[in-house]
Structures are given as C-alpha cells and as structure tokens.
Amino acid sequence: MWLIRKILFPVSLVYALVVWIRNQFYNLGWFKSKSFSTPLVCVGNLSVGGTGKTPMIEFLVNGLQDQFKLAVLSRGYRRQSRGYLQATDKTLVTQLGDEPFQLHKKFKNLIVAVDADRQNGIQELTSTVKPELILLDDAFQHRKVTPSFSILLTTYENPFISDWYLPTGNLRDSKVAAKRADCIVVTKCPNNLAPKARKEIEKRLKKHPKQHVFFSYLTYENSVFSNTDNFAFKDLRKKQITLVTGIANPKPLVAYLKTQDIQFEHLAYKDHHNFTASELKELAKRQFILTTEKDYVRLEGKLDTLYYLPVRHQFFDDGAEALLKLVKAKI
Numbered sequence: 001m002w003l004i005r006k007i008l009f010p011v012s013l014v015y016a017l018v019v020w021i022r023n024q025f026y027n028l029g030w031f032k033s034k035s036f037s038t039p040l041v042c043v044g045n046l047s048v049g050g051t052g053k054t055p056m057i058e059f060l061v062n063g064l065q066d067q068f069k070l071a072v073l074s075r076g077y078r079r080q081s082r083g084y085l086q087a088t089d090k091t092l093v094t095q096l097g098d099e100p101f102q103l104h105k106k107f108k109n110l111i112v113a114v115d116a117d118r119q120n121g122i123q124e125l126t127s128t129v130k131p132e133l134i135l136l137d138d139a140f141q142h143r144k145v146t147p148s149f150s151i152l153l154t155t156y157e158n159p160f161i162s163d164w165y166l167p168t169g170n171l172r173d174s175k176v177a178a179k180r181a182d183c184i185v186v187t188k189c190p191n192n193l194a195p196k197a198r199k200e201i202e203k204r205l206k207k208h209p210k211q212h213v214f215f216s217y218l219t220y221e222n223s224v225f226s227n228t229d230n231f232a233f234k235d236l237r238k239k240q241i242t243l244v245t246g247i248a249n250p251k252p253l254v255a256y257l258k259t260q261d262i263q264f265e266h267l268a269y270k271d272h273h274n275f276t277a278s279e280l281k282e283l284a285k286r287q288f289i290l291t292t293e294k295d296y297v298r299l300e301g302k303l304d305t306l307y308y309l310p311v312r313h314q315f316f317d318d319g320a321e322a323l324l325k326l327v328k329a330k331i
Contacts (some may be wrong), residue, residue, distance in 0.1 A: 005168045012168040019165065019174050026143045034119055035146040038126050039133050039331035042147035044140025046160045046177060047170040049271050050248030051153035052187040052218070054099045054294065055313050057137050061107055063324045064133065068331075069111075071131035073121045074100045075138060076114030078272045084115040084124045093297050098272060099137070101297045118145045133331055140181070141173045149330040151323075152181035155249075156189040156215075161204055178205070183212040183326060187313065188252055191217040198316065212326060214319040218252050224290055224307040227300070231307065233260045241265075242286040246273035246295045253292065253309070264290065275299065 025031040041060065045051040057072060064070060076085070076097035085095060093101040096114055104112040111129050115121030118139055125131055139145065140152060154160045158170065160178060165171045178184065184205060186198075193215060202213045223230045241264035243250075243257065248271040257264060267283075269275075275283070280302050283289060289306045291299060296308035315323070 008167045012165040015167070016165040016174070019172075023143070023174055023177060031143070033143050033146045036122055036126065038122065038131065040122070040136055040145065040147040040149075041133065041327055041331070042136040042139045042145075042150045043153065044136075044138050044150070045153045046140070046173045046175065047154070047158070047163060048166070048172055048248070051155050052216075052313060053138055053153060054102065055218070055311055056151065056153060056185065056187075057103060057135055058106070059313050059320070060135055060324075060327070061103070061110060063320070064327070065107070065110065067328075068132040069130075070133055070135065071111035071113065071125050071129060072100065072103055072135045072137055073118065073125060073139075074112070074114050075116050076100050077138075078274070079114060081114075084113065084117075084121055086111065086113040086124075086128070093300075098294050098298050102294055105297060106293075118142050141177070149327055150181045150183075152178055152184045153187050154184060155187050156193070156201075157251075159186065159201070159205070161206075179208055179211075181211065182330070183214060183323065185214045185216055185313075185323075187216050187218075188249075189215050189217045189316075191219075191314070193217070193316070212322070214323055215316045216313040216319065217316075218256075218311050219314040220253070220256050221310045224309050226307050233262065236262055236288075236290075240287040241290050242267060242283070242288065244283065244289055244291045244295060244299070245269065246275075246298070247271055247292055250292075253311070257309075275302070 026033060043053055043056050061070060079095060079097040081095040087096055087104040100112050100114050103110060111131055113121055113125055122134060125134060160175055163169045163171045186201060198215050205213060207213055223232045243264045243266045246269040250268055254266060283303055289303050291308050293308045293310055299306055
C-alpha cells in the first residue's frame with residue numbers, strides 16, 4: 001500500500017490543485033456559503049478519519065446539554081437511507097449510520113439527524129424541532145455552510161502539517177484551510193506530553209493570533225460493557241478475548257489493552273465495516289468479543305458475547321473548561 005501511494009503522487013498533485021481552486025472560489029465569493037440564525041458548532045478535520053470526532057461531539061454534548069437544546073447533524077456515512085432523516089426510537093443503525101446511531105443511543109434527549117446536504121439538514125432541524133444549538137459532525141470541509149464556531153482536530157501521531165494530499169497522504173483538504181478554525185485540538189497525544197513539547201507543536205501549527213490550540217489524549221474506562229452487564233479488567237485476564245475493530249486507527253486502543261495485561265487476538269477491519277454473514281459466523285465461534293462503542297452498535301444482537309470499551313477525550317490542564325467557555329462565548 002505504501003508503494004502504491006507513492007506511485008500515485010502525480011494524482012495527489014491534481015487532487016491538491018482541485019482542492020485549492022475550490023477553496024479559492026469560496027474565498028472569493030464565487031461559491032456561496034450560507035449563514036443561519038441558529039448557532040452552529042462544526043467539528044471536523046483535514047484528513048480522512050481517525051482523529052476522534054465522535055468522542056469530541058460527545059464531549060460537547062456532555063458540556064452543553066444542560067444549557068442548550070442540542071441537535072447533532074451528521075452525514076451518516078455508509079447509511080442505507082437517503083436524504084434527511086431524524087432519529088426516533090424505531091430508527092435502525094443501518095438507516096442512520098454507526099456514529100450518529102451511537103450518539104442517538106447514548107444521549108436520550110439529544111436530537112440526532114443525518115443529511116448529506118448540510119444546508120437542507122439545518123433547515124429541516126430549525127423548522128421542525130427548533131434547536132438552540134446544532135453540532136455539525138465532520139463538516140469542516142463542507143463550505144456551503146458558515147459555522148459560528150469551528151473545531152479542527154488533528155492527531156499527535158500524524159498532524160496535518162506533516163501530512164500530504166490523497167491518495168499519497170491522508171489530507172482531503174488544504175493545510176491552509178486550518179486558518180478557518182477557531183481552535184485546533186491535537187488529539188491522541190501521549191498522556192505524559194510535556195508542556196515544552198506542546199509549545200513546540202503549537203509553533204509548528206503556525207496558528208493565527210486569535211486561534212486557540214488545545215491538547216488531549218484518549219482515556220478508557222476500567223471496565224467493558226454490554227447492554228446488560230459489565231466486566232472489570234481484572235475479570236478479563238483469564239478469558240480468551242478477540243478484539244474486533246472497524247475504525248480508522250485502532251492503535252491507541254490496542255496499546256491501551258496491552259498496558260492492562262490482557263491477552264487478546266486482534267481482528268482489524270476497515271472503518272465503518274459492514275460485517276457479512278460469513279464473518280459473523282466466524283466471530284460467533286469466539287469466546288469473548290471486545291469491540292469499540294461504534295462497532296458495538298453495528299454488531300449488537302448479532303453476537304452472544306459482545307462487549308465494548310468506552311473512550312473519551314481528556315484535555316491537558318484546563319483545556320476542557322477553556323474550550324467550552326470559547327464555544328459558549330461564540331453562541
């Protein structure tokens with residue numbers, strides 16, 4: 001795959017040119033971006049997947065739901081439905097997409113909707129449920145909408161400043177586009193990242209004067225869960241565990257489980273993988289399936305012994321409070 005990506009470098013130059021032209025058309029006003037009276041907070045990235053967008057949406061929901069009537073609007077990647085769809089008790093994960101369904105299941109009072117046409121989705125939400133704040137999931141590159149506040153995520157391991165355009169690299173938008181963000185969150189950092197190292201990364205990001213930079217790392221629960229029970233890690237060490245992941249970057253999860261002295265085999269699938277009947281038949285032979293929360297909503301009811309490990313962003317210093325304060329000030 002590495003060799004193929006290098007061979008396709010000329011294609012990446014064409015892709016970069018197309019992205020640059022598109023952004024210039026928006027910057028010059030030739031392509032129009034629409035503003036809305038309802039405050040919009042955009043969470044996104046410049047690369048393809050793996051930066052922690054869903055845990056960031058969950059962080060914002062936890063921090064804002066007591067003060068605002070919230071809605072989340074997502075594209076609903078790889079869902080088996082079209083157009084605008086608002087989640088109800090009867091909505092299936094296949095109709096909504098795994099990440100929006102995870103949010104719908106986790107936050108009972110949260111309004112969750114999907115629409116690839118973000119303008120239409122916002123209009124539908126504002127005309128029907130009238131939220132006080134809409135969180136736009138994975139919408140940084142969707143410039144047809146002007147957000148009130150933009151949060152750009154990039155990983156410590158592969159920051160956008162060190163990346164390149166598709167298909168040679170993972171960038172789907174211009175590095176210069178980072179200037180549009182109100183703040184940048186460097187995610188998946190080592191949990192012992194020193195202040196000096198953070199300063200060096202901040203300098204490399206070349207932020208503009210009014211732009212804020214935060215740093216976070218992933219934290220996991222000390223237990224795994226199903227809809228009916230849970231197990232502490234100490235109770236897992238004698239079990240034959242199969243870790244099943246269908247996410248963009250399972251490395252942090254794998255590394256964490258190893259620190260817990262848990263023995264497991266790892267079956268890694270592509271992001272948002274739809275499991276076939278034959279794959280489910282093979283997985284059913286395993287004694288204990290451990291997976292991510294996103295994968296759990298797709299596998300739930302299809303395997304008997306299935307558990308997930310929740311994950312969340314933990315900010316350095318007072319980053320969590322500072323970020324929420326910035327968001328509230330904007331809206």
